[in-house]
Amino acid sequence: METALxxxxxxxxxxxxxxxxxxxxxxxxxxxxxxxNGINLLIFVAGRLTRGAxxxxxxxxxxxxxxxxxxxxxxxxxxxxVIGFALFVFLLALVDRIGVTLKTSTxxxxxxxxxxAPREPLSY
Numbered sequence: 001m002e003t004a005l006x007x008x009x010x011x012x013x014x015x016x017x018x019x020x021x022x023x024x025x026x027x028x029x030x031x032x033x034x035x036x037n038g039i040n041l042l043i044f045v046a047g048r049l050t051r052g053a054x055x056x057x058x059x060x061x062x063x064x065x066x067x068x069x070x071x072x073x074x075x076x077x078x079x080x081x082v083i084g085f086a087l088f089v090f091l092l093a094l095v096d097r098i099g100v101t102l103k104t105s106t107x108x109x110x111x112x113x114x115x116x117a118p119r120e121p122l123s124y
Contacts, residue, residue, distance in 0.1 A: 005045045012038030025095045025105045032091060036084035040077050047073025 012034055019031030047070045099105055102113050 002045055005041060009038055009042045009045060012041060023107050025098065025107065028107075029088070029091050029095055033084070033088055036080065036087070040080050040084070043073050043076055043080070 016031045016035035016038055019027045019034060022028060022031070095105070098110065102109065104110065104113075
């Protein structure tokens with residue numbers, strides 16, 4: 001199962017790299033989301049998968065009996081999901097504002113909308 005999930009992580013990250021290299025802002029936004037999900041899955045797979053094991057020992061138990069799931073990757077993933085959602089909402093608002101203001105959704109048009117660079121250095 002871990003091999004299949006590792007292959008899925010590779011597919012997610014490859015898809016995200018393809019989308020991030022696109023010229024469309026919507027594809028760029030989707031690339032950020034897919035990259036975040038791929039990294040979350042990578043952290044989950046790195047924490048090893050165990051079934052039917054409690055994440056924390058009981059209070060009276062001194063040593064683990066059988067396999068135990070590590071709670072740290074689960075906490076990291078939960079935090080990353082919240083941060084990723086906040087980043088997605090911010091980028092979605094930014095892409096919407098760019099679309100309303102500049103009436104474009106491509107990075108080439110954004111580059112053309114930048115002010116020209118000064119030709120001579122400023123002297124004081």
